[in-house]
Amino acid sequence: MDLAKQLEELLGTTEEDYLMMGLMDIELNIEALKKGYYQKHFRTDLKRAWGFKCYHCGEKVKSDKDESYYIVSITWKDPNAIGRRFCSKECADIFYNESMQELLNERQQILDEMDRLQQYLQGYKSSK
Numbered sequence: 001m002d003l004a005k006q007l008e009e010l011l012g013t014t015e016e017d018y019l020m021m022g023l024m025d026i027e028l029n030i031e032a033l034k035k036g037y038y039q040k041h042f043r044t045d046l047k048r049a050w051g052f053k054c055y056h057c058g059e060k061v062k063s064d065k066d067e068s069y070y071i072v073s074i075t076w077k078d079p080n081a082i083g084r085r086f087c088s089k090e091c092a093d094i095f096y097n098e099s100m101q102e103l104l105n106e107r108q109q110i111l112d113e114m115d116r117l118q119q120y121l122q123g124y125k126s127s128k
């Protein structure tokens with residue numbers, strides 16, 4: 001028995017509802033990803049410099065040497081994550097685009113599944 005069927009019996013949720021919930025989840029995650037991608041400027045009043053390594057290329061970024069850096073947060077995977085830090089827009093874009101593509105693929109899978117279900121239901125009605 002698949003998960004959709006189990007949910008249907010437990011909650012009275014149909015496969016269509018289940019797909020719809022999945023789709024809404026993905027839409028929210030896409031919005032969250034867009035909002036979670038931004039440029040951040042180092043504070044200029046820091047007493048001590050701090051730094052990090054770029055999540056993508058490993059280059060060192062330091063508050064006394066660089067002006068700003070980029071953050072991409074993927075909160076749906078880990079709500080407590082503060083986000084990945086990047087040295088440049090180029091590095092951040094690569095991670096952002098990969099994460100976005102992952103979400104778009106998931107969305108497409110759900111849309112395909114909805115199509116399939118719709119065709120199945122139509123076939124069911126016309127056979128009556």
Ligand SMILES: [Zn+2]
Nearest residue numbers: 054057087091
């Ligand atoms: Zn980098």
